[in-house]
Amino acid sequence: MSRRIWEQIELARCQAAGTHYAPTKFRTVRDAETSVRRQVEVPKRIKSWVFTTEAGKTAIAVRYGASVLELAKGKFAVEVPSPAQLIPTLELIKTAIDSGELDEQLEATAGSVRSGFKRSTSS
Numbered sequence: 001m002s003r004r005i006w007e008q009i010e011l012a013r014c015q016a017a018g019t020h021y022a023p024t025k026f027r028t029v030r031d032a033e034t035s036v037r038r039q040v041e042v043p044k045r046i047k048s049w050v051f052t053t054e055a056g057k058t059a060i061a062v063r064y065g066a067s068v069l070e071l072a073k074g075k076f077a078v079e080v081p082s083p084a085q086l087i088p089t090l091e092l093i094k095t096a097i098d099s100g101e102l103d104e105q106l107e108a109t110a111g112s113v114r115s116g117f118k119r120s121t122s123s
Contacts, residue, residue, distance in 0.1 A: 001097055001106065002098055007023065007046050008048070009094065010023075011046055012087050013087060016087070022044075023044045025041070025044040026039045026040070026041055027039070027041075047063075049062060049063055053079070058080040059077040059078060060078045060080060060090065061077045062078075067109050069102070069106065071105060078093065
C-alpha cells in the first residue's frame with residue numbers, strides 16, 4: 001500500500017511539473033515462433049486517485065485494488081483545499097498508512113475483497 005501511495009505522489013509531482021510519469025514493469029511474453037519465454041519491460045499504467053468533485057474541489061480517494069478505502073464512517077475521499085496541497089496531503093496519508101493508523105480500514109476492505117474470491121460449496 002505504501003508503494004501505491006508513493007506512485008500517486010510521484011504522479012502528482014510530475015503532473016505539477018508538466019512532465020509525464022511513466023514507471024515500467026517487467027512482463028513475461030512468449031515468442032510465437034519459437035515458444036521461448038522472455039522478460040520485456042513495458043510501461044506500467046497508473047490510475048490517478050485524484051478527482052474533481054461536483055462542487056469543483058479536488059479530492060483524493062484512496063484505493064485498495066479496485067475498492068475505495070472507507071477512511072471514516074461514510075467517508076471515502078479526502079477533500080484537498082487547493083491543488084497545491086495535493087502532494088502534502090498524499091504524503092500525510094502515506095505517513096498515516098506507514099504508522100498503522102489505517103490498518104483497521106485496510107483490513108475491512110481486504111476482507112471484503114477476499115470474500116469475493118471464495119467459492120460457494122453447494123452440492
